[in-house]
Amino acid sequence: MKVTIPDVITEDLAEETGWHIGDGSMNFYNNRGKSKVVYQLRGHIEDDRPHYIERIKPIFDKLYRTNISLREMPSTRVYGFQIWNSELVKFKQKLGLPLGKKFELSIPEVFLKDVTLVKATIRGIFDTDGSIYLEKKNGKLYPRVYIKTISKNLSEQLFKIFSALGFMVTVFSQLDNKDFNRQRAYTINIRGVEMLHKFIKEIQPKNSKHLAKYKRFLDSKAL
Secondary structure (H helix, E strand, C coil), rough: CCCCCCCCCCCCHHHHHHHHHHEEEEEEEHHHHEEEEEEEEEEEECCCHHHHHHHHHHHHHHHHCCCCEEHHHHCCCCEEEEEECCCHHHHHHHHHHCCCCCCCCCHHHHHHHCCHHHHHHHHHHHHHEEEEEEEEEEEEEEEEEEECCHHHHHHHHHHHHHHHHHCCCEEEEEEEEHHHCCCCEEEEEEEEEHHHHHHHHHHHHCCHHHHHHHHHHHHHHHH
C-alpha cells in the first residue's frame, strides 16, 4: 500500500504516534522467501472498534494520504489493520520507535518540545493502552486512571511528564502473567476524583469506551 510521509510535526502525528506506542508494532518478516517489513495497529475486537472506525482510520488516512482497510481477526480477538510498507516503518524508526518488542519504548523527543504535542501523544497512548477503573469505595465510585507498559523507560517518562503537568501520579511494577506472559509490567496510576476531572480536561481522550466510563462516573455522582 502506498503512503506519503508527513513533512511537518503536527498534533495529529503526535496522537498517531501515541497509538503506535500503545497498540502498534513493526518488524521484518519472511514473506514467500523475501524479507518484508510490516506495520500493524490493532486493538480489542469489540471495545476498540468504534475508536478505530471513527478516529484512527480518518486521521491515519489524512496523515499518510492513504486508505487503510480495517478488519477483525477473531482468532486473536483484535481489530485494526496492517501495512507492508518499508517507508512508513523507516519514518517511524527515524522518529525513534523500535522494531519488535517494545521494551525500550519511549515518547520521541520531537513531541516533547511543546505541551500540546505532549498531551496529544499521551492521549494516543491512553486511548489505545490505558483505562479508567471505577472502584466501589464507601458506597461510592472511586476512579483510577492507569496506563500499563512493558517499557521501564516509558513508565519513567510518563511519571515525569504527569508530575510536571501537576498530576498526583504513582508507578508500580510486577510480573504480569495475564497481559504480558510473565514479563515485568509497569503501571502508571492517577487516582481520585479531582485528578480524573483534570485528566479528562487536559488530555481529552477520544476513545468512546473511556468517555462512557467517565459518563458512568458523573452519573453516579448525580444520584
